[in-house]
Amino acid sequence: MSLAGIVFGVGFFISTQAQLSGYQELFIETILGTDGAIRIEDRIQDANVFVAASTTKNTSTNFFITDKNNRRFVEGIEHPDNVIEAISELENFEAASPVIKGSIQLQSPLRKDNGQVYGIMVDEHIAVSALEDQIQLGSIEDFRGAPTGIIMGHKMAARLDVTVGDSIIIRAVDQQRRYRITAIFETGVSDIDKTRVFMHLSAARSLLKKPHGVSFIQVSIYDRDHAMVDAEAIERVAKHFSAPWQEREKSWMQLFKTLQISAAITVSTIIIISGLGMFSTLFMIVMDKTREIAILRSMGYTRNDISNIFLWQGVIVLICGTILGCGMGYLITFAISYLPMPLSGIFATEYFVVNSTAWHYVQAVIAAIIIVMIACFAPSRKAGKLVPGDVIRGTAA
Amino acid sequence: MSEIDVGGQKEVALECRELHKHLGEGETQVHVLRGVNLKLYRGEVSAIVGPSGCGKSTLLYLLGLLDLQDSGSILIQGEEVPPNNDGEHTRIRGENIGFVFQFHFLLPEFSAAENVMLPMRKLGRLSPKEMKSRAHALLNEVGLGDKTHRLPSQLSGGEQQRVAIARSLANTPGVLLADEPTGNLDVKNSLMVFESLTRLAKEKGQAVLIVTHNPDLAEKCDRILRMQDGQFI
Numbered sequence: 195m196s197l198a199g200i201v202f203g204v205g206f207f208i209s210t211q212a213q214l215s216g217y218q219e220l221f222i223e224t225i226l227g228t229d230g231a232i233r234i235e236d237r238i239q240d241a242n243v244f245v246a247a248s249t250t251k252n253t254s255t256n257f258f259i260t261d262k263n264n265r266r267f268v269e270g271i272e273h274p275d276n277v278i279e280a281i282s283e284l285e286n287f288e289a290a291s292p293v294i295k296g297s298i299q300l301q302s303p304l305r306k307d308n309g310q311v312y313g314i315m316v317d318e319h320i321a322v323s324a325l326e327d328q329i330q331l332g333s334i335e336d337f338r339g340a341p342t343g344i345i346m347g348h349k350m351a352a353r354l355d356v357t358v359g360d361s362i363i364i365r366a367v368d369q370q371r372r373y374r375i376t377a378i379f380e381t382g383v384s385d386i387d388k389t390r391v392f393m394h395l396s397a398a399r400s401l402l403k404k405p406h407g408v409s410f411i412q413v414s415i416y417d418r419d420h421a422m423v424d425a426e427a428i429e430r431v432a433k434h435f436s437a438p439w440q441e442r443e444k445s446w447m448q449l450f451k452t453l454q455i456s457a458a459i460t461v462s463t464i465i466i467i468s469g470l471g472m473f474s475t476l477f478m479i480v481m482d483k484t485r486e487i488a489i490l491r492s493m494g495y496t497r498n499d500i501s502n503i504f505l506w507q508g509v510i511v512l513i514c515g516t517i518l519g520c521g522m523g524y525l526i527t528f529a530i531s532y533l534p535m536p537l538s539g540i541f542a543t544e545y546f547v548v549n550s551t552a553w554h555y556v557q558a559v560i561a562a563i564i565i566v567m568i569a570c571f572a573p574s575r576k577a578g579k580l581v582p583g584d585v586i587r588g589t590a591a
Numbered sequence: 592m593s594e595i596d597v598g599g600q601k602e603v604a605l606e607c608r609e610l611h612k613h614l615g616e617g618e619t620q621v622h623v624l625r626g627v628n629l630k631l632y633r634g635e636v637s638a639i640v641g642p643s644g645c646g647k648s649t650l651l652y653l654l655g656l657l658d659l660q661d662s663g664s665i666l667i668q669g670e671e672v673p674p675n676n677d678g679e680h681t682r683i684r685g686e687n688i689g690f691v692f693q694f695h696f697l698l699p700e701f702s703a704a705e706n707v708m709l710p711m712r713k714l715g716r717l718s719p720k721e722m723k724s725r726a727h728a729l730l731n732e733v734g735l736g737d738k739t740h741r742l743p744s745q746l747s748g749g750e751q752q753r754v755a756i757a758r759s760l761a762n763t764p765g766v767l768l769a770d771e772p773t774g775n776l777d778v779k780n781s782l783m784v785f786e787s788l789t790r791l792a793k794e795k796g797q798a799v800l801i802v803t804h805n806p807d808l809a810e811k812c813d814r815i816l817r818m819q820d821g822q823f824i
């Protein structure tokens with residue numbers, strides 16, 4: 195009974211953790227595929243270059259933004275090439291793509307919609323995102339060859355009731371132009387699919403009237419877990435505010451962490467309950483075997499010898515339980531990954547996503563070990579502490 | 592307070608001085624042993640007789656270090672046993688003391704031979720092979736040479752008790768303590784068990800102490816100790 199509990203507990207532990215971390219993994223993949231590992235944005239306002247910055251004459255307006263550390267920022271990146279050159283020295287640096295961003299209004303024959311335009315350089319942007327794989331209709335090649343081509347999110351396309359090949363009017367600042375839809379993408383993140391429109395950097399420059407500089411630089415790196423450190427290094431080297439994905443999606447990452455912990459606790463209660471079962475079973479065995487214990491003690495078996503006999507019972511249950519439990523966890527995880535589970539919103543998937551790591555198995559086994567050992571400890575000690583004289587007096591009087 | 596001391600130059604195997612023991616708690620507390628003095632000699636069989644409830648078993652458990660006395664001391668082979676030292680008591684039990692109880696206390700999961708081997712295994716002085724042959728020899732001596740592989744449940748009461756005797760002798764203890772070893776047996780079996788016990792003890796020079804209600808058996812012992820109200824008389 196207790197064995198079954200431990201098997202199920204360990205099995206469920208592993209499979210729930212695998213699912214949660216599967217979704218987390220997918221989420222991270224989605225983030226990296228859309229907004230990239232690190233985004234370099236506003237320039238940090240340095241006292242020395244303050245004058246230079248504010249006197250740069252261009253049509254875009256420079257705002258001073260103050261963050262919570264009381265650092266001041268100048269919106270945008272004036273010299274993206276310098277920044278990219280500086281950060282490409284970083285060991286973990288993979289690729290960078292300068293982007294101009296702006297608000298737009300879209301007008302199809304039937305409807306109007308608001309959106310965000312991203313002016314990109316095709317090859318650079320493909321290198322820092324999964325844009326190429328996200329294309330649903332049309333192709334990147336069509337976009338590359340069309341100066342007035344755009345790539346539109348599939349939700350937006352659906353709302354505007356347009357498709358590849360259609361042309362559409364986009365308004366920004368105080369002008370409007372006609373563009374042709376060359377491709378439609380789907381990221382799975384509905385916010386992006388609803389609002390984002392890609393066009394060529396030069397086209398965006400003229401539409402938004404931003405002849406110099408870019409809004410941000412999207413950076414991809416080799417080791418995504420190193421992003422925090424790299425972002426700090428970028429701030430230091432390039433003097434621009436930069437946000438690693440962990441920080442941008444902090445609340446989501448915390449949600450995943452919380453879910454994982456709460457699932458671990460919930461599932462651990464299965465193990466705890468079987469631990470309680472073991473505790474009482476073992477206590478009953480000890481009570482049942484007092485004579486045998488007394489006689490072994492009378493032969494010279496020590497308290498520890500006796501305790502160990504009972505601890506061994508626990509260890510045997512534990513070993514069988516964790517081995518079977520790990521096997522079961524593996525099977526459940528495997529089976530779940532074939533369950534259909536269409537989902538989109540913060541990410542898109544058709545099946546349950548699982549991601550098992552050895553760490554989940556280790557955690558489950560550790561939880562089982564701790565609980566079983568606690569459950570066995572008291573009965574075993576009790577067995578060792580029996581006074582043989584009392585037991586024998588009680589039975590042979 | 593009585594001191595019983597027979598025999599001249601014989602070697603003392605176990606001695607106790609002024610043993611006191613209370614049992615129970617509070618109102619129901621009983622002063623079971625009221626100053627017991629005793630010497631057991633090697634190669635001698637002593638019997639304790641006395642009315643039920645006078646404290647015979649209690650004394651035996653104290654002598655066998657299965658329980659703790661309230662006061663008084665116990666000396667084994669001339670050395671005082673440190674009171675309240677479970678580890679030491681356990682060691683002495685394993686090396687120097689053999690027990691036979693009214694009930695056989697064989698472990699039901701093990702065969703006769705394995706039961707006899709249990710004390711040897713703990714002591715760890717013999718190789719598994721030696722243990723096995725010694726267990727067979729001991730069972731042979733109590734007349735069970737052909738039943739070594741049987742489980743306790745497949746043996747009669749007298750046979751079970753003889754296995755228990757073989758087990759108590761496993762580590763050649765200096766002192767053998769038996770609490771009504773024949774209590775559950777008929778006359779014929781009682782005699783057989785008693786004979787095995789005393790013969791083996793005599794051959795190996797052990798000190799034997801038997802608690803018994805059987806006057807015939809007591810008569811056969813070298814010495815009879817009469818007990819009443821927690822004292823020897």
Ligand SMILES: Nc1ncnc2c1ncn2[C@@H]1O[C@H](COP(=O)(O)OP(=O)(O)OP(=O)(O)O)[C@@H](O)[C@H]1O
Nearest residue numbers: 591614615621623642643644645646647648649650
């Ligand atoms: N747990 C206990 N609490 C209080 N008194 C007890 C307890 N156990 C035993 N006694 C008392 O201690 C006394 C001695 O018991 P003991 O078993 O030593 O007697 P005994 O001489 O072996 O008797 P018997 O011949 O019947 O076996 C008895 O009077 C008994 O009632």
Ligand SMILES: [Mg+2]
Nearest residue numbers: 591647648649
């Ligand atoms: Mg008794």
